[in-house]
Amino acid sequence: MAQLSHWLDQRRRTGGLRELRPVVRLGNGRIRLADLPDSLPLLDFSSNDYLALSAHPALMESGQRALAELGAGSGAARLMSGDLLIHHQLEEAVTSLKGKEAALLFGSGFMANAGVIPALVGRGDTIYIDRLDHASIYDGCQLSGAKLHRFRHNDLAHLEELLQKNPADGQSLVVVESIYSMDGDRCPLPELVRLRKRYGFLLLVDEAHGTGLFGPNGGGVVEADGVGDEVDLVMGTFGKALGSYGAYLAGSQEMIDYLLNRARSFIYSTALPPAVVASSLAAVELVRQSSELRDDLWQRVTFFKKCLCDGGLKVDLGPTQIIPITVGASDRALQMAKGLQKRGVFATAVRPPTVPENSARLRFSVTRHLGVEQLAEGAQALLAVVKDFAPELLV
Numbered sequence: 001m002a003q004l005s006h007w008l009d010q011r012r013r014t015g016g017l018r019e020l021r022p023v024v025r026l027g028n029g030r031i032r033l034a035d036l037p038d039s040l041p042l043l044d045f046s047s048n049d050y051l052a053l054s055a056h057p058a059l060m061e062s063g064q065r066a067l068a069e070l071g072a073g074s075g076a077a078r079l080m081s082g083d084l085l086i087h088h089q090l091e092e093a094v095t096s097l098k099g100k101e102a103a104l105l106f107g108s109g110f111m112a113n114a115g116v117i118p119a120l121v122g123r124g125d126t127i128y129i130d131r132l133d134h135a136s137i138y139d140g141c142q143l144s145g146a147k148l149h150r151f152r153h154n155d156l157a158h159l160e161e162l163l164q165k166n167p168a169d170g171q172s173l174v175v176v177e178s179i180y181s182m183d184g185d186r187c188p189l190p191e192l193v194r195l196r197k198r199y200g201f202l203l204l205v206d207e208a209h210g211t212g213l214f215g216p217n218g219g220g221v222v223e224a225d226g227v228g229d230e231v232d233l234v235m236g237t238f239g240k241a242l243g244s245y246g247a248y249l250a251g252s253q254e255m256i257d258y259l260l261n262r263a264r265s266f267i268y269s270t271a272l273p274p275a276v277v278a279s280s281l282a283a284v285e286l287v288r289q290s291s292e293l294r295d296d297l298w299q300r301v302t303f304f305k306k307c308l309c310d311g312g313l314k315v316d317l318g319p320t321q322i323i324p325i326t327v328g329a330s331d332r333a334l335q336m337a338k339g340l341q342k343r344g345v346f347a348t349a350v351r352p353p354t355v356p357e358n359s360a361r362l363r364f365s366v367t368r369h370l371g372v373e374q375l376a377e378g379a380q381a382l383l384a385v386v387k388d389f390a391p392e393l394l395v
């Protein structure tokens with residue numbers, strides 16, 4: 001097809017073509033690019049496996065046991081014969097973790113967002129999303145057919161302006177992330193729930209990057225901010241800090257009863273396999289049992305940021321485990337990512353359209369796979385490429 005090759009050529013020419021790079025995991029946060037077998041091992045600063053749970057013995061053993069006892073697949077959708085007891089056990093664990101009445105599992109975070117939004121609103125309704133909300137939220141909005149307004153990132157005054165300008169006849173829905181995946185900053189949830197009281201919208205909070213890391217029980221930012229009762233629905237994934245795969249929505253019993261009848265990505269999709277569910281269950285139990293893992297992560301995050309500050313980087317490194325170094329142009333971010341690879345560090349260059357024009361960045365995430373030495377090494381490599389390509393970011 002001429003159109004296809006034209007599109008691909010153009011992407012290749014402008015440096016915007018996405019390509020897969022298989023990696024081999026070597027342990028201790030090191031990976032090797034499988035297509036360059038002789039290359040240096042790289043420190044992986046691009047993983048969302050923040051607590052290193054994907055390699056935790058409790059998750060692996062729990063998964064192995066379920067695989068041996070229950071088989072590889074669940075065989076059908078939940079509403080057919082794929083509904084296993086272990087799905088309910090995980091939903092109960094999530095319900096406690098989130099302090100909600102009920103929870104519903106989804107195949108992935110993408111499926112949860114793409115399913116829940118069209119279940120809640122449709123033509124005649126209005127959705128307000130943060131401009132930096134994840135693609136799955138945006139796609140859910142498109143699928144719903146509701147009118148969509150995007151407010152400036154974390155700018156609740158702008159949201160309020162839009163709410164006032166658009167007195168919705170139908171239902172209104174606001175969707176935010178608790179921690180933004182590419183900026184690593186935090187949504188001002190206490191202010192947002194004050195707006196919810198005034199304007200009476202439904203509130204959906206995506207905790208993909210907050211679950212397991214924030215709050216006294218690892219329940220997420222919603223728990224940390226004490227706003228659980230004022231958030232109608234909390235979404236989260238098992239694929240990030242919880243080290244497994246799959247996702248959930250938590251809310252009132254009525255809301256969950258409704259979603260299981262209306263969310264098409266739940267109804268028309270095979271139930272998560274038992275081994276994956278068992279690993280997720282072990283992960284939820286681990287983060288609820290003690291704060292040891294998150295305390296350890298936050299110490300590493302603080303250490304990494306201190307290395308960067310001490311090295312003269314004068315960039316706001318933000319409040320979380322996700323650290324964006326914004327450099328502007330896409331090709332600059334790409335060159336810096338290549339420079340980092342030469343120095344043994346793998347960090348992703350995030351470019352438009354994932355982030356707004358002229359805000360291409362290197363995205364560093366700190367995980368418990370990286371020890372003090374590796375973190376110091378990563379910081380030195382970053383400081384060196386900043387010196388080469390973006391010296392204005394140094395004091």
Ligand SMILES: *Cc1c(COP(=O)(O)O)cnc(C)c1O
Pocket residue numbers: 108109110111113134136177181206208209237238239246247
């Ligand atoms: C990763 C992510 C998702 C998708 O979750 P998956 O389980 O990976 O499909 C949804 N929302 C946000 C904010 C994310 O970062």
